Amino acid sequence: MENISSIDKIIIIDFGSQTTQLIARRIRELGVYCEIISCFKSNEINYHHSLKGIILSGGPLSITKNKYVGVAKKIFDFNIPVLGICYGHQLIARFFGGIVKNQKKSEFGKSYIYKSNASNLTKNFFIAKNHQVWMSHTDVVKKLPSGFREIGLTDQYKYSIIENRIKKIYGVQFHPEVIHTQNGKVLFKNFIFDICKCKKNWRSKKKISYLINKIKNEVKNENVLCALSGGVDSSVLAALLHKAIGKQLFCFFINTGVLRKDEASEVIKLVKKNYKIKLYYVDASNDFLNALRNVSDPETKRKIIGKVFIKIFEREAKKFKNIKYLAQGTLYPDVIESQTHYGGPSSVIKSHHNVGGLPKNMKFKLIEPFRELFKDEVRKIGTVLKLPDEVLFRHPFPGPGLAIRIPGVITKEKIKILQEADNIFISELKIRNLYKKIWQAFTVLLPVKTVGVMGDFKTYEFVCALRAVTSLDGMTADFYQFKNSDLGEISNKIVNSVKGINRVVYDITSKPPATIEWE
Numbered sequence: 001m002e003n004i005s006s007i008d009k010i011i012i013i014d015f016g017s018q019t020t021q022l023i024a025r026r027i028r029e030l031g032v033y034c035e036i037i038s039c040f041k042s043n044e045i046n047y048h049h050s051l052k053g054i055i056l057s058g059g060p061l062s063i064t065k066n067k068y069v070g071v072a073k074k075i076f077d078f079n080i081p082v083l084g085i086c087y088g089h090q091l092i093a094r095f096f097g098g099i100v101k102n103q104k105k106s107e108f109g110k111s112y113i114y115k116s117n118a119s120n121l122t123k124n125f126f127i128a129k130n131h132q133v134w135m136s137h138t139d140v141v142k143k144l145p146s147g148f149r150e151i152g153l154t155d156q157y158k159y160s161i162i163e164n165r166i167k168k169i170y171g172v173q174f175h176p177e178v179i180h181t182q183n184g185k186v187l188f189k190n191f192i193f194d195i196c197k198c199k200k201n202w203r204s205k206k207k208i209s210y211l212i213n214k215i216k217n218e219v220k221n222e223n224v225l226c227a228l229s230g231g232v233d234s235s236v237l238a239a240l241l242h243k244a245i246g247k248q249l250f251c252f253f254i255n256t257g258v259l260r261k262d263e264a265s266e267v268i269k270l271v272k273k274n275y276k277i278k279l280y281y282v283d284a285s286n287d288f289l290n291a292l293r294n295v296s297d298p299e300t301k302r303k304i305i306g307k308v309f310i311k312i313f314e315r316e317a318k319k320f321k322n323i324k325y326l327a328q329g330t331l332y333p334d335v336i337e338s339q340t341h342y343g344g345p346s347s348v349i350k351s352h353h354n355v356g357g358l359p360k361n362m363k364f365k366l367i368e369p370f371r372e373l374f375k376d377e378v379r380k381i382g383t384v385l386k387l388p389d390e391v392l393f394r395h396p397f398p399g400p401g402l403a404i405r406i407p408g409v410i411t412k413e414k415i416k417i418l419q420e421a422d423n424i425f426i427s428e429l430k431i432r433n434l435y436k437k438i439w440q441a442f443t444v445l446l447p448v449k450t451v452g453v454m455g456d457f458k459t460y461e462f463v464c465a466l467r468a469v470t471s472l473d474g475m476t477a478d479f480y481q482f483k484n485s486d487l488g489e490i491s492n493k494i495v496n497s498v499k500g501i502n503r504v505v506y507d508i509t510s511k512p513p514a515t516i517e518w519e
Contacts, residue, residue: 007201008052010034010192013042013071015059015087021332021372022177022475023055023085026188031200043072053081053196056088058175063090063139064102070095081168081195083121086137089171093162096145096169103140103157109510110180111135111154119151119163120194121170125186126152133160133174133181134476136512140173168195178476208240208384211369215244218367224325225317225364226251227309228279229399230267233329233370235391236382240369241327242277243385250320251277254312256305257285258292258401258410260426261419274388284312288403289412296408298519305400310362317364326364330371331378331474374473395426395440396474404519408447414462417500418445421464424497428490429468438480441468443494444507444518452502461502464494469516477511 010027014020014036027034037045039059045051054075061069070091076082084092090100112130115122125131133154141159144150148169152161160173170191176184192198226241228234228251241249253271255264264281271279291304310326317323370378375396382392398404402422406414422443429435444465452459466487471477491504507514 006050007033008198009050010053010055010196010198011045011051012036012055012057013039013045013075013088014057015039015061015069015091017058017060017086019175019177019475020057021374022473023057023188024372025374025377025473026177026185027192028202030185030189030192031202032192032198033202039069039071042075045072045075047078047080051078051080052198053083053191054078055191056082056084056091058086058088058136061087062102063087063094063100068094076167076169081191082170083191084169084171085177086173086175087139089162089173090137090139090141092169092171093141093145093148093159096148096164098141098145098148099143100139101142102138109135109512111156111174113152113154113160113174115151116153117149117151119161119165119170121163121172121187121190122151122161123186123190123194125183125190127183131182133176133184134178135174137173141171170195179472180476180478208381211240211381212244215241215367215369219245219248219325221248222325223248223250223320223323224327224367225313225323226327227313227329228253228267228271228277229329229397230263230270230391230394231329231397232375232382232392232394233331233378235270235329236378236385236387237327237329237370238275238277239385239387240381242275249277250280250317250323252280252282252313252316254309255281255283255285256288256308256401256403258288258403258415260397260402261423270391274391280316282312282316284308287312289410292403292410294409298404298407301403301410301519302400305403309399310364314363324365325367326362327367327369329378330368332370332372332374374475376473393436395435395438395442397442398517404517405442405444406447407444407519413500414445417462417498418443418464420498421445421494421501424494425466425490428486428493432486434480434482434486437470438468439471439474439477440516441466441480443467445501450503454502459502461500463503463505464498464501465505465507465518466490467507467516467518469511471511471516474516475511477516479506479508479510482506 012023024034024036094100111133113133115126140157147164148162150159151163154160162171176187226238228238238251288308291308379392402418425443446463448463449460468480469477470480494504
């Protein structure tokens, strides 16, 4: 590979946004290398001829406080282009003497922006009179600094896109990195190529060799245990690890007792059919269910599951010699919801069992090649590695399994009810040719019972919620808009086939404000 220090690059300063890695991803998709640096380390950034531009991310804090998280002054003295997004936009305005205020009327979700002046940043960006962007803020720029001008506005606020053309400093209040902003990629393209004058030098074809070399350099001659669940992430990871280290790889499938119906047998068949890897099967369902008994708090569930996983892996690893590494198919959305990825002041949404739920004193060293990738990127890697569609296009299934799809206390009875309902839902999607149109679909068994009537008899049974979303990467998502007839028929089949459910509801909440999973 080319020497990364010598190729054109963009630095993203992270202020804790949930979508900072999406910014990096958009830039790399355009063929330009980029790095993410914590806002607390901006003073460590030094100018180099390869540094072509800087992007300031969004974040959860307010710029209107007397003490706010800023950026090193020298960043603006490098005389290279700077783009601020959301919090970064407000920071630029305040840094140069503008006024930013907190407004009672916030903008969250879809908004429409209008062009007020031409700019190199927005060339070919506005494609309609009502141009849709994605907002998420309560602070707004009320007065521009000297030397800046307005480029775009919304119905609520005037300074939604600003620029200082001479200094090549720009700010946008919305999030161009999310797919719900129309033409967001065009805005990044303009900034990177027209304004920063970057060259394309980060080729996606090199990603697999880059990851393989990284694995080899880290693992060397040590053995690696891979948690293979049969899902997209762990399946692609196992194939990549096998290509990188061959016989040093030991794959384990752990039956947690909170899997989907017939999941264990299906995964074993899938691996035997598509891999030349030996799979070690461990039925640890009693270990997990005993540990989860009478536990209702979702964070506690996730952490218990993470600890039990490690306990099982450590126990099984003793049967083999010198297994020092545990490989996981952890993705960036898991990381950003569980903890601050680059040291920015982000909020913890929920601890994923394989991130925030892991015990601190475990004996393994972690190796997570996909930690900064998204699911569709992992699927592309799997395609190059020639994994079949039946593996690559399975809907995501969380490591904690049905434990986080049963809000409240978990029982074997509830697990069985949910397995049956979920199996019907997924089967019906496949029959109706909807499965591949939906990014993720599943059922949730609510801790609520309602009155119903069947055959003139009163019932008092559980409510089942259906969840189906469209998404590119899991960072944002919209609910899938079923035909009423499909929803009605699926609901009817679940109620008539699954003993213990007498009511079905459909979740029509996007992400944000909701997460995809309920817990």
